[in-house]
Amino acid sequence: MRPAPLPSDHSPLVRKLESIFPLDDHERQALLDLPMQVAAFKEGQDVVREGDRPSRSFVILSGFTCTYKMTGDGKRQIVTFGVAGDMPDLQSLHLKVLDISVATLTPCSVGFIQHEDLWNLCLRQPRIAAAFWRETLVEGAAFREWVVNVGRREAYPRMAHILCELLVRLRAVGLAEDHTCDLPITQTEFADALGVTTVHVNRVLQQMRAEGLIETKGSRLNIPDWERLKAIGDFDPTYLHLRRDEAVP
Amino acid sequence: MRPAPLPSDHSPLVRKLESIFPLDDHERQALLDLPMQVAAFKEGQDVVREGDRPSRSFVILSGFTCTYKMTGDGKRQIVTFGVAGDMPDLQSLHLKVLDISVATLTPCSVGFIQHEDLWNLCLRQPRIAAAFWRETLVEGAAFREWVVNVGRREAYPRMAHILCELLVRLRAVGLAEDHTCDLPITQTEFADALGVTTVHVNRVLQQMRAEGLIETKGSRLNIPDWERLKAIGDFDPTYLHLRRDEAVP
DNA sequence: CGTGCGCTTGATACAGGTCAACGCGTGTGG
DNA sequence: CCACACGCGTTGACCTGTATCAAGCGCACG
Incomplete structure (x- = not known):
């Protein structure tokens, strides 16, 4: 018999979005209603891989991840760490093929959300769309700073x-x-x-x-x-x- | 007497967006109708500066720019180059304070678009919102690769x-x-x-x-x-x- | 016609890489 | 239940890619 679906906990997502974007009760509720499929990952596993064409994105509910790319000669560069609330592959909502891999650094619980559901929510609630957009922009800002860090310090x-x-x-x-x-x-x-x-x-x-x-x-x-x-x-x-x-x- | 406003040319913007997102005639027209204030910059000028709180973003219509940050001890790190069609500070639509500066490498013609106009267009045309969002995501992907380049090669x-x-x-x-x-x-x-x-x-x-x-x-x-x-x-x-x-x- | 910027070159210094080995804790299979 | 393997942290000796410093060259432009 298959395992019962893990209980979902949307609070890390809400907490994260609220750290960068003000939400009202109604919007918070809309997020809590998002269908989410929870999965447990052991330490050292890839959650998604470069080249994948995912139909869903994921939220880290607990644990730590790293987002990385490999060079042709097998060196790894981590471009950011992920903590609870982060959505390391949210970009795949608009970019069909993934240009990064995400691996767990610790055992992790992650919540998958279908792109279709995200997309519908964004159409119905432009402010939530803005919040997600903003989330990806903040991520981009962190990459820029990471470049500076690696390039000049x-x-x-x-x-x-x-x-x-x-x-x-x-x-x-x-x-x-x-x-x-x-x-x-x-x-x-x-x-x-x-x-x-x-x-x-x-x-x-x-x-x-x-x-x-x-x-x-x-x-x-x-x-x-x-x-x-x-x-x-x-x-x-x-x-x-x-x-x-x-x-x- | 003040100079006549420079003629605007939206085509670099349209061409750029079409390179990453399919537009139909109607959407193309909506972009062409965007109010745009054109300005000429000499070589070596800052178009926007870290810390600014702009109420508009800009498209490069011609010329080359660089997007950069300075470290505390005065070293400069360029995080990307901008070419015609690029919108190096599109992020400021959602992130109030700029975390980067953009300077011209050559004489440049740039078109400013008020956030308000962008915002209205996005609300009326979700597909165009998606195109702009996608544009910022592609930029983010380029930053990630830039990190790899600087960090591991x-x-x-x-x-x-x-x-x-x-x-x-x-x-x-x-x-x-x-x-x-x-x-x-x-x-x-x-x-x-x-x-x-x-x-x-x-x-x-x-x-x-x-x-x-x-x-x-x-x-x-x-x-x-x-x-x-x-x-x-x-x-x-x-x-x-x-x-x-x-x-x- | 000078002056400044971008490019070039050589000598020398050092941050960080490479290679190799060891200790320690822990999980595991015999 | 012990031995062993393996991952992670640590250390030392040596090497190299890139920085630093300093100077000269040519051309575009005021």
Whole structure:
């Protein structure tokens, strides 16, 4: 007998959209009514793959993902991390063939939404269409900043910058306390995100710990001096286009 | 007396949108009817600047632009080049404050369109809204590939890749013959796009010329062996999401 | 006719890559 | 229940792509 469908939980989606776009009760309800098929993924699996032609997009309900591309000679570049509420392949609503793959970094629960349902909702509620559009634009802004980070900052500030971005994004969806969060990202994954080697990531992290910039135990990250990390990472959260500035007081 | 308003020419916009989205006569006409205020910019001017809160977006009608961000210590990273038909700040329709600046690389003619007019058109014609949304998504896809290029390819293939992208995009809007185009981009600008120094760009270009990969006279670029350039640049045009694959036969 | 910008070249320095090996914790199959 | 394999973090020695610095050249333009 087939497993019962997993219970759906739309709240990460709503929370995420509200972090960048104001919704009224009616709109919130419309989102909650979206048909969603929930699936569980183990760590290290591809949710979608470059070249796919999906008829649905997905929301991350829990867990962490990375969005990546492979080069011809087998190197991986991670272009963004996904956290609860993110829709890493929302673009496929308009772009038929996927130009990226999305893999889970941890066990994940994801909710699939048929393009048809999304499309109908957008036609009926232009403001929700605007919210989704805006969501993809914010994602685009983050890619631009990622280019700057990889192209123009050395490994040390580059790492600082990514840590800042992750903390702020996690805070925006309620997944981080003031200066602490769970960040289950391995050094290899950071390496592929920063465009450096694992060895170098290791040395950078050690130096950051030595200088009291960060504290880690297990996957727990703590940032003792947020202002200093921000300064070193040359981090300005404007590009995340959050409604409430989550720059952390 | 004030100068007469410049004559507007919507055709670059229509041509660009049609390269990624099928339009019918009615939709084409709706675009042609968009109120547009044309302005001429000299070379090296900012059209819009990071931090601006524009009430309009612009289409490049002629000329070349670059979209860039500055780091805290004054380094510039170009995140994309703009050619006729592109709308480098279309995102500002939904994101109030600009996270990028756009500068002209050559004298440019640009057409400003009020957000209000765009917004009305999108509400009346959902398919045109979809076309604009798609336009921003394609731009996002190009940023992702730019991250990969800067993060994971060495300077030589990185340059090859950018040249491939530019040729294909120019072809898509009718600004390039098969393997030749006008590319008025200085070595300094390439440096800021690739995340390397001008000196290094110079050496890379010389090597490419020496190996017969490219030929240049003035701003004229010719590519004698397209397949080889593509292979070296690890270039696959899928991410540009063109309707007709402009991969150049 | 100078002056500045874009291009070019050479010498030298360094951030980060490569290669190789080891420790440690954990899950697993014999 | 132990041995072993494997993933992740760590370390050291050495190498290289690219940066940095400095200078010269030619041409377009005021």
